[in-house]
Amino acid sequence: MSAKLCFLVSLALLFHSTIARNSPSISTNVVNAYSTFNATRNYTHVCDPSRFSDLGLNIKHFAFCDSSLSYDVRVKDLIDRMTLNEKSAQIGDTAYGVPRIGLPKYEWWSEALHGVSNVGQSGSVASYFDDVVPGATSFPTVILTTASFNQTLWKTVGQAVSTEARAMYNLGHAGLTFWSPNINVVRDPRWGRAQETPGEDPFVVGEYAVNYVRGLQDVEGTENTADLNSRPLKVGACCKHYAAYDVDNWLGVDRYHFDARVTEQDMQETFLRPFEMCVKEGDVTSIMCSYNKVNGIPTCADPKLLKDTVRGEWNLHGYIVSDCDSIEVMLHGQKWLNDEPEDAVAQALKAGLDLDCGNFYTNFANSSVRMGKVKEAEIDNALKNLYTVLMRLGFFDGSPKFENLGKPDVCSNEHIELATEAARQGIVLLKNDAETLPLSSEKIKTIAVIGPHANATSAMIGNYAGVPCKYTSPIDGLSRFGEVKYEMGCDGVLCKNDTLIYPAMRAASKTDATILFVGLDLSVEAESLDRVDLLLPGYQSQLISQVAQVSKGPVVVVVMSAGGVDISFAKNDPNIHSIIWAGYPGEEGGHAIADVVFGRYNPGGRLPLTWHENDYVYMLPMTSMRLRPVDSLGYPGRTYKFFNGSTVYPFGYGLSYTNFTYKPVSTKNKLNIRLNQFQHCKDLEYRDGFYKPSCPAVLIDDLKCDSHNMELAIEVANTGKRDGSDVVMVYWSGPSGIAEAPIKQLVAFKRVLVKAGRSEKLKLELNGCKSFGIVDYSGSKLLPSGGGKIEIGDGLLTIPLQIDFHRGAL
Structure with a gap:
């Protein structure tokens, strides 16, 4: 048992015994009934009249159980009934409850990154598996699902995960609040957590966040509730880790001590954008602050990041939670302001941190108030944010729409097939010389299946995974198409001999x-x-090359990874005919890969990350946070938006077994924007020798952005002989000459299925402010005049764009 768990158990016993001693009217039966609610879910919700009767309490005396009242009134009544000691016991990840008023314990921590997970500190996480619920559907890791570039799929996966989560909650095996997804941008290809994320583009990351969160949270028919603080929730999601977090442990620099030095430009343009989209468009119920400091201040103690931005500017309808033990990290690891525990707790509460994943709030919030370091009202405000979310989740009143969900809704055939389809859609075809793939099962009777991942199971589900329903390994999947001859080739992924x-x-x-x-x-x-390099470990490259040299038939290399790998040698080797990237494809990964290899499915995935050559890691340290090149130090730019060197495979790359062409149908390529007397031109820095308009830009906050839309209509034709899905990717390049502007940036994408020899018309709505805006050195969001150009795909179709500002009537 961990020290933290021992402490929590001891505190719970002490807390309950103290309540019993100080409240003679609370009998042993009350405590027993209180425990039963959490252990066996004999009651579907807190305010079940029979539950209060069993507790020896009259439910009519407790306004927080009066469903005719507003959530604000009910939550205030609940908070006002608590003592300071009792309040402090509710703002850690284990909320201990208040038996004397019928408030049960609640575990806030569950994970559902790509399926319901049991990851977490023992005794603190609500989700678990046993004979009642032996497993849950394990979907591909986020990086591969993102490679589908299919917003509908992302939301559908979220809906399936939340259905299983609700079913597990009904069975007493999960909570209602899930600290997922991870929406940090992958700034550096070495980052170890790339598998958890939607990749390197902040717009794609934000789109994934919005759709997955909507899939987890939305209750059909209530998405547009007028008062979003009362909008019903299926489960509660959490977008993490806020903000500028993408160094874990690199050459001795760890996330607990790292101070991310970030410009306002990069902060607004890259690190904050997905979180803003998650809150404003996804209406997420929670944001998690990260371990690191940003410009010298721990994120969980920064009122600018939390109270001013998330709560104030973005208007979060929910709570802010710390990454686990962040306050302890701030105190003992970072030695922030040489604080005592009560000081650190006060700093975090004042900054707007509602919930401590840890025990510092539980241990020291009470004494912090009594020492005059923070107001009790700050705790009340945190509790209001927390219990309003639980009200919306039906914790108090029940959720009839979901109460029939149970064991048959976990690991259903429908969800297992969805996991397979998500893997199929994400798989990326990187090389296919002479149309080697798909293989023909009529011609291929025997298959050598070789390598450290040939018989992969747990490796396919990556991290933050639970117990999968089952596994279909690559060997299992390929055995459906021919006789498999299996050889390891390596003694494991590290392949040391x-x-x-x-x-x-x-x-x-x-x-x-x-x-x-x-x-x-x-x-x-x-x-x-x-990572410290971008190479395959150990002797894996030698294994590939030597096997390819002697192979009797076609050679296909399947790479399982999250981050990019420098496989230039295989890309350039004529003995290697095809290369596939399969990410970490989830429990049905072997099934999906075999379907692609043998043509049951035509791949259409695209890389959500740039695959760099290994030399890139020697050009700059991970700790340099700048996205743009730093010429004085010789550092190249980061991500496809700012890196202009050679790559193994670029962001957005992916082949198909068929071919697609584009042509415009009808496109408005000019935005005329009328400015009133209160809207003023803003300066933009241009490089020497480039034309600078008289009105270079306008502050986006001064515009009515909803009225500045542009519809892009194109026809996508499948000119090949196989049905296939194409991801139409729309990039914008701003006016030439703007200093430090992105080379290009993705502004829209859509996956579309097109039958062989047919075409589909596609309409994409582009908002002028969101699609064509830039961020200047000061962090100001500007719309530049001039316009630049729109590119569809890899320059297959280019459309000039013109943005003009006018005063007076147009």
Whole structure:
């Protein structure tokens, strides 16, 4: 048992015994009934009249159980009934409850990054598996699901996960609040947590956040409730880790001590944008602050980031929670202001942190108030944010729409098929010389299946995973199409010796086709583990090259990884005919990969990350937070938006078994914006030698953005012989010459299925402010005049854009 768990158990026993001693009217039966609610869910909700009767309490005496009253009134009544000691016991991840008023314990911590997970500190996390619920559907890790570039899929996966979460809650095996998704932008290709994220583009990351959160949270028919603080919720989601968090443990620099030095420009343009979208468009119920400092201040104690921005500017309808033990990290690791525990707790409460994943609030909030370091009203405000969310979740009144969900809704055939489809849609075809793929099951009778991931199971589900319903390994999947000859080739992903390469070569020389499964796993890239290079570990590259040299039939390399890998040698090797990236494809990964390899599914995924050459890691340290090149230090830019060097495969790359062409149908390519007397031109810095308009830009906050839309209508034609899905990617490049502007930036994307020989018309709505805005050095969001150009795909279709500002009538 961990020290933290021992403390929490002891505190709970002390708290309950203290209540019993000080409240003679609370009998042992009350405490027993209180415990039963949490352990077996004999009651569907807190304010069940029979529950209060069993507790020896009259429910009519408790206004917080009067559903005819507003949530504000009910929550205030609940808070006002608590003593300061009792309030302090509710603002840690384990809320201990108040038995004397019928308030039960609640565990805030559950995870659902790509399926309901049991990850968390023992005794603190609400979700768990046993004989009653032996597992839950494990979808592909986020980086692969993102590669589908399919917003509808992202939301559908969220809906399936929340259905399983609600079913597990009904069975007493999960909470109602899930601290997912992770929406940090992958600024550096070495970051170990890339698998958890939607990639390197802040717009894509934000779009994923909005759709996945809506899938988790939305109750059909109530999405547009007038008062969003009373909008019903299926489960509560949490967008994390806020903000500028993307260094875990790199050459001795760890996330607990790292001070991210970030410009206002990068903060607004990259690090904050997904969180703003998550709050404003996704209406998420929670934001989690990160361990690191930003410009010298711990994020969980920064009122500018929390109270002013998340709560104030973005208008969060929910609560703000710390990453686990962040206050302890702030106090003992970072030694922030040389605080005592009561000081640190006061700093966090004043900054707007409602919930401490840890025990510092529970231990020291009471004494912090009594020492005069923080007002009790700050705790009351935190409790209001927390219990309003639980009201919306039906914790107090029940949720009839979801109360019939149970064991048959977890690991259903429908959800397992959705996990398979998510993997299929995300898989990216990187190389396909001479149309080697798909393989023909009529011609290929024997298959050499080789490599450290050939028989992968747990490696396919990555981190923040629970117990999957089942596994379909690559061997299992490919066995449906031919006789498999399996050789490890390596003694594991680290592949520390070459003794198993020769048996793999022998198998490849005698079979009709060879498929090599290589890549990374959690021993190479993970939370608290960043990479130091971008290469395949150990002898994996040698295994690939030597097997390919002697293979009798076509050679296919399948890479399982989250981050990019420098496989230039394989890309350029004529003996290697095809390369597939399969990410970490979830419990049905082997099924999905086999479907792609043998043509049951035509791949359409695109890379959500740039795959850099290994030399990139020697050009700049992970700790440099700048996105733009730093010429004085020789640092290149980061992500496709600012890096203009050579790559292994660029962001957005992906092949198909068919071909697509684009042509415009009808496109408005000019925005005329009328300015009134109160809207003024703003300056923009241009590089020497470039034309600078008389009115370079306008502050976006001064515009009525909803009236400045542009519809892009194009026809997508499938000119090949196979049905296939294409991801139409729309980029915008601003007016030439603006200093430090992105090379290009993605402003819209849409996945569309097109039958062979057919075409589909597609309409994309572009908002002038959101799509064509830039951020200047001061962090101001500006709309530049001039316009630049729109590119569809990799320059397959280019449309000039003109943005003009006028005064007076147009």
